[in-house]
Amino acid sequence: MSGPTKATRALVWERDAGRCARCGLPITREWSLHHRVPRGAGGSRRPELNSPANLVLLCGSATSPKGCHLAVESDRRDAQRTGYLISKLVNLDPAEVPLLYHGAWWVRLDHHGGTTVHAHPAPGRNHR
Template identity: 45%
Template sequence: MKRSALSPMSAKRRAALAAAGNQHPYSTLVNRSAPLARTAGLDRKPTVRVQRPTDTGPDAATVQVVAVRDQGRCVRCGRYVLAGMRGRDWSVQHRRARQGRDHRPDTNRPQNLILLCGSATTGCHGWVESYRSAARDGGWAIRQTEDPAAMPVDHHLHGRVWLTADGGFTRHAPTAPTSASVSYTHL
């Protein structure tokens, strides 16, 4: 269906709008200096401010320790990631998921954190989130009942290693794993 063109505004109407203070008589918008005075039917409740959730992730110093250990590269594929934007191009992955407000002391410690390329829906981070079972085989994800210091990870640069609480790693399984354990060896 073809629509007909709008009729042009008459000179008389344009002059009347200009006299009434309409700065743009060709506009269909109403030009008012004051808001509309209508109050009937406005039974709005006052807006409630939603408080931003508390940041439960690792602090900047811990992220730096993890970035140094992983040499700025994705643990799974080895791609250099620090040139990109965190959260989009790379992420700090919790091997054992936080599950809300997880208060376990090792949740945001280096033995539970690895660098991965992508976000939670892209790159290796997206793959780990989508294929948890396969990711567990590589140590990029672990079960809630497992200790991050006791679970090895297939690291693209270092091979199969155990991550330590001080931001290092060891090639030997810890003898008495604890989440608050200190580095066994730095290679």
């Protein structure tokens, strides 16, 4: 297993409503599915890494000059603090790690493509 199934990709697109999970803007150009727990080069045999709880829709790519995916990959400390990056070393279930969604509220993503509001952020914490 190297990547998410078409059904999982569709679930994530639907859950995120065709918007970047980080900035909340509609996806109109380049986009990617970001693995919160990195799967590593060459993929992984761990099926939970391709679960909707571990995947978010981000604008841009890890190599494009603009977009949230590059921002997440470039500032890994902020990505960990906001739930967009979870270390493989700590062996946490991504469904248990809150994510700052659309820069507006903290949510938990479940393995079935759903979200649960976890908490609201402090005022002024918005990535837009």
